[in-house]
Amino acid sequence: MHVTESPFLHSAKQVIAIEQAAIGSLSDRLGNEFVQACEILLRCSGKVVVSGMGKSGHVGNKIAATLASTGTPAFFMHPGEANHGDLGMLSPNDVLLAISNSGETYELLNLLPVVKRLNVPVIAMTNSNSSSLGQHADVVLDISVEKEACSLGLAPTSSTTTTLVLGDALAIALLDARGFTSDDFALSHPGGSLGRKLLLKVGDLMLIGDDVPLVPTHATVTEALLEISRKGLGMTGVIDKNSQLVGIFTDGDLRRILDAKVDIHATEVDQVMTRGGKTTRAQELAVEALNLMENHKISALMVVDEHHHPVGAFNMHMLLKAGVL
Missing domain, CATH: 3.10.580.10 (CBS-domain)
Incomplete structure (x- = not known):
């Protein structure tokens, strides 16, 4: 007897398939721009300041946390708050990692004149080199997707997944380049089971x-x-x-x-x-x-x-x- 698959399962499998395809496409596009971004981040004598609005901001927060815990000093700066004083967090020795799928996020673009005046390098994660953010960035990392996994094509899904994966790729590439060890990792994770496992003798x-x-x-x-x-x-x-x-x-x-x-x-x-x-x-x-x-x-x-x-x-x-x- 044929058993009809639950609509929930059908929907979930479609989402996973779409996002898998998006990640595969991201891997195929990686090239010299990724290498340039890593070199800029590796040379950074200050901190990597990650910024983005909405869902990009949530993903950016995670990327900043992953960078910080794997040997690349980083923190998240909310662009809305930055427009009202928090931009003082940024120093000339820093690098700005700006995330905007459209590349037209007003709050991010509004920061660029000050960022450029400080001569801070800008690495953009966006879906288009020709976007306003892409045109003003030193390096553009392409996070474009063929389609969002949302059936309406509206909610950021595939695009946020590729952004998160690309952020992980940056963090681990830098970790490897720095020769970051488990002992180094333990120093930034002294609490919880990670610290106990890595530090306890x-x-x-x-x-x-x-x-x-x-x-x-x-x-x-x-x-x-x-x-x-x-x-x-x-x-x-x-x-x-x-x-x-x-x-x-x-x-x-x-x-x-x-x-x-x-x-x-x-x-x-x-x-x-x-x-x-x-x-x-x-x-x-x-x-x-x-x-x-x-x-x-x-x-x-x-x-x-x-x-x-x-x-x-x-x-x-x-x-x-x-x-x-």
Whole structure:
């Protein structure tokens, strides 16, 4: 039996198809103008001031935020407010990124005489080089679309999508050119899970001192189990006479020896432990330790120094509590 597609789904799929086509066309048009825009932005010793009215302004706000968080100092300036005093935000060392689909937005055009007097470069995102904004810009980035996704052809949809994508392209091209790293990114995202994942180190959350589960190689399995129970990490490190970590004994190891009917009271732990085992360093990022644990399907890690002496331990629960997981 034929099932008629919901009008909602039909409409949504049409919108997505139209906007996909618009982005594809944008990619095909990228050329020397994009390179020139990137070079201007890279040379900028001040800030990138993004400006636009209406929907272009909303998109511009996001573009400014993306630039700022990826190594290009930027902020959004509302052109209406700029006409009434906020243009003082602009300095001669800045670059103006002006967004107007039509290129005829009065509030933006009204700023140009002052912008030009300050000798501030203007990068325009507009649908026409011949528009008023396009004619007065140093570089024009084409955001034209064949049609808006709005069935009435009125609401900015495809055009705002291409503008947003082009803004992301600028931000990431500049990020790559600057050699911007995850550590740099973390400095501008100290709050929330991004900051915690990128800044928190193993040494910030590991157990230390007497809280670290450790037994000597000659300890019995029973003694190792008592240490695991006391420290609550589901494992214990095993150290030799030089206090170097030589292995790990875990709940999983216990299950295996119980299946083999090993005498846990008489057997020494070094006979049944996992030799070596995965370890990390206190200076490693917590997110890197998390990746190690996930890749090897383990729930706890010993932390060692450069001489392979155990200095700490932690588990998945501690990563979760710290907001890394």
